[in-house]
Amino acid sequence: MDGRAGPTHWIRADIRELDAYPVPAAAESVKLDAMENPYPWPGSLPPALVREWQRRLSRLHLNRYPDPAAPALVAALRRYMEVPPDMAVVLGNGSDELIQLLLMAVAGPDRRVLAAAPGFSMYAMISRFVGLPCVQVPLRAGDFALDTEAMLAAIERERPAAVLLAYPNNPTGNLFGRREVERILERAPGLVVIDEAYYPFARASFMDRLGRYPNLLILRTVSKLGLAGLRLGVLVGGEEWLAEIDKIRLPYNVNSLTQATAAFALEHAAALDAQAARIRDARDGLQAALAQRESLRVWPSAGNFLLLRCPAGRATALHRALVGSGVLVKNLDGSHPLLRDCLRVTVGTAEENGRFLAALDRALAGA
Numbered sequence: 001m002d003g004r005a006g007p008t009h010w011i012r013a014d015i016r017e018l019d020a021y022p023v024p025a026a027a028e029s030v031k032l033d034a035m036e037n038p039y040p041w042p043g044s045l046p047p048a049l050v051r052e053w054q055r056r057l058s059r060l061h062l063n064r065y066p067d068p069a070a071p072a073l074v075a076a077l078r079r080y081m082e083v084p085p086d087m088a089v090v091l092g093n094g095s096d097e098l099i100q101l102l103l104m105a106v107a108g109p110d111r112r113v114l115a116a117a118p119g120f121s122m123y124a125m126i127s128r129f130v131g132l133p134c135v136q137v138p139l140r141a142g143d144f145a146l147d148t149e150a151m152l153a154a155i156e157r158e159r160p161a162a163v164l165l166a167y168p169n170n171p172t173g174n175l176f177g178r179r180e181v182e183r184i185l186e187r188a189p190g191l192v193v194i195d196e197a198y199y200p201f202a203r204a205s206f207m208d209r210l211g212r213y214p215n216l217l218i219l220r221t222v223s224k225l226g227l228a229g230l231r232l233g234v235l236v237g238g239e240e241w242l243a244e245i246d247k248i249r250l251p252y253n254v255n256s257l258t259q260a261t262a263a264f265a266l267e268h269a270a271a272l273d274a275q276a277a278r279i280r281d282a283r284d285g286l287q288a289a290l291a292q293r294e295s296l297r298v299w300p301s302a303g304n305f306l307l308l309r310c311p312a313g314r315a316t317a318l319h320r321a322l323v324g325s326g327v328l329v330k331n332l333d334g335s336h337p338l339l340r341d342c343l344r345v346t347v348g349t350a351e352e353n354g355r356f357l358a359a360l361d362r363a364l365a366g367a
């Protein structure tokens with residue numbers, strides 16, 4: 001044509017081979033596929049608080065760039081997340097962006113990252129975007145515990161620039177053994193990132209270990225707490241690491257509306273904490289209900305979701321039937337050998353969980 005080459009020439013082959021991250025349409029559905037908090041924010045707040053929040057937003061100067069250091073928000077997050085005073089904090093546009101930043105900061109020829117599998121899909125995806133091979137070590141079949149010997153052997157062999165572990169793990173819901181994680185912290189030559197996205201439900205943390213392991217970084221987010229739409233993640237760790245990672249953060253990555261809203265929400269964090277407590281209770285109830293279905297297996301979970309195994313060969317048909325009944329869950333069958341026949345369901349309100357169970361029972365009886 002005009003002598004210029006198109007995307008098949010210029011776009012990297014490893015990007016062209018990727019599938020776009022699938023986000024199903026959710027209109028009218030009971031949305032139990034993305035670990036969101038089911039209680040609307042601000043809609044679940046008392047009307048006087050909603051007005052106070054709106055007044056706060058109306059005083060912003062959106063003609064100006066946001067404050068790149070967000071000092072008020074950082075102070076509120078430090079208090080709420082009990083960040084040790086000698087540790088540094090970097091904010092991201094969701095913790096996904098922080099994973100991207102820290103992997104960009106360590107990427108290079110002959111560099112690798114290590115993750116346990118099945119794990120959070122973004123680890124492998126972002127590794128790929130930044131050109132880092134992601135070595136995945138299988139969890140133990142049955143209980144999804146860390147295979148510590150295999151992890152330590154892989155650490156010796158690969159010398160990974162970063163080890164990424166979700167605590168509790170997504171999609172399996174379990175907390176890895178503390179001692180096992182500490183053995184990895186002791187032996188890893190590079191960073192160990194503990195992703196505590198589900199802290200509001202698990203209330204278990206390595207925050208108190210930051211001083212002890214200089215290669216430990218901790219990731220938190222407000223997404224699972226109930227503010228997924230804000231896009232705010234928090235990376236915590238030693239200043240010597242975070243000062244470097246902060247250099248590649250785009251200066252205005254956390255916008256003014258997010259900064260003001262998150263600071264306001266943390267002033268009223270008791271409301272979010274109370275919702276997390278209700279979700280934990282609902283999770284335990286839903287787990288017990290699923291355990292009564294003899295054809296299913298359900299695993300215990302420290303998160304706001306449950307992993308369940310369907311009768312052999314039926315997960316995809318059951319998933320389709322659930323979607324047809326207006327209930328979105330995640331089909332994990334085919335995503336990893338250990339997740340054969342598995343679905344993952346986010347814990348919703350009592351009413352949503354009831355609709356999910358009813359639709360699941362109809363689908364199970366249907367074939």
Ligand SMILES: *Cc1c(COP(=O)(O)O)cnc(C)c1O
Pocket residue numbers: 035093094095096097120166169170195197220221222223228232233
């Ligand atoms: C949901 C999830 C996140 C995503 O967090 P954002 O802050 O919304 O980007 C990070 N890590 C794990 C393990 C998750 O499940």
